[in-house]
Amino acid sequence: AKALGKARYELFDSTMYAQATELMQLEMDLRHAIEHQEFIIHYQPIILLETYKVIGFEALVRWQHPQQGFVSPEKFIPIAEETGLIVPIGYWVMREACRQLRAWQEQFPTNPPLTISVNISTKQFSQPDLIEQIHQILQETGVEGRSLKLEITESAIMENTESATAMLLHLQQMNVQLHLDDFGTGYSSLSYLHRFPTNALKIDRSFVMNIGVNGENLEIVQAIITLAHSLNIDVVAEGVETVEQLAQLAVYKCKYAQGYFFSKPLNSKLASTLIASGLNF
Numbered sequence: 001a002k003a004l005g006k007a008r009y010e011l012f013d014s015t016m017y018a019q020a021t022e023l024m025q026l027e028m029d030l031r032h033a034i035e036h037q038e039f040i041i042h043y044q045p046i047i048l049l050e051t052y053k054v055i056g057f058e059a060l061v062r063w064q065h066p067q068q069g070f071v072s073p074e075k076f077i078p079i080a081e082e083t084g085l086i087v088p089i090g091y092w093v094m095r096e097a098c099r100q101l102r103a104w105q106e107q108f109p110t111n112p113p114l115t116i117s118v119n120i121s122t123k124q125f126s127q128p129d130l131i132e133q134i135h136q137i138l139q140e141t142g143v144e145g146r147s148l149k150l151e152i153t154e155s156a157i158m159e160n161t162e163s164a165t166a167m168l169l170h171l172q173q174m175n176v177q178l179h180l181d182d183f184g185t186g187y188s189s190l191s192y193l194h195r196f197p198t199n200a201l202k203i204d205r206s207f208v209m210n211i212g213v214n215g216e217n218l219e220i221v222q223a224i225i226t227l228a229h230s231l232n233i234d235v236v237a238e239g240v241e242t243v244e245q246l247a248q249l250a251v252y253k254c255k256y257a258q259g260y261f262f263s264k265p266l267n268s269k270l271a272s273t274l275i276a277s278g279l280n281f
């Protein structure tokens, strides 16, 4: 029994070791990924449900690893967050997405102009020079503040409450929009909604998932939409996959939706085709 125990321990140990090595290797590779231009951005359309028109896109980063191929953001974003690499990666995404947006706006003027939503991680949100960097990127790319939507989670704000207020007021002065990402999954305290200049709530996919099938989470989704309406802010449902989900969201007068029902995130070429064809669904 003792021998077996030891063998098991060693087996377990080597698996752990392999996992740790893989993580360390990914971390090292991540350090070179920017300079080696291994990142690209995919763009997922966001649809105004009243008209079924695309009003903008969410920028989602993709890593094309030279040996391992595509690595999911679910896997490398946490590593990037832990090592601080998310900061340069995040700025690369914002700069690249704004450049692309400006080109689209010029090619296809709409009123209001197309928007780009960019994810800001907790670590990035805690950077003292965030405002300065955003200001510079907007100037450099010629994108107006109102065309940029920052997707920030409740927890990122709550972990930086001291700097958050000043930061968010600055962004508001620049007309940059604040969208609360994964809304409903984080902190239960809603008091900050009054304190911070929030423009929209994004209902997390986990709530949207079952509403069309068995009505699960229906009350939660309804409550979030009602909350948004009463605060006079917009609401975006993410992860919409079926016509049933869409029908429920329409009943509650959810304003915007995003999800595979309309489109998966698209590479810039496919997104350009969608734009050139008139932004209709």
Ligand code: C2E
Pocket: 044, 059, 060, 061, 072, 073, 074, 077, 086, 090, 093, 119, 120, 121, 151, 181, 182, 205, 238, 239, 240, 241, 258, 259, 260, 261, 265
């Ligand atoms: P998120 O911000 O909640 O983004 C939505 C995720 O849901 C994306 O996954 C998107 O591809 C996926 N999605 C959209 N519609 C549907 C749908 O109908 N069904 C299903 N099953 N999934 C859908 P993705 O691109 O893998 O990104 C995962 C997460 O990684 C994002 O979650 C975000 O937290 C993070 N992430 C992605 N790009 C960036 C980035 O540039 N910066 C930072 N800080 N985080 C990023």
Ligand code: CA
Pocket: 058, 119, 151, 181
């Ligand atoms: Ca997001």
Ligand code: CA
Pocket: 181, 182, 202, 204, 205, 238
């Ligand atoms: Ca989200």
Ligand code: CA
Pocket: 182, 204, 205
């Ligand atoms: Ca999510």
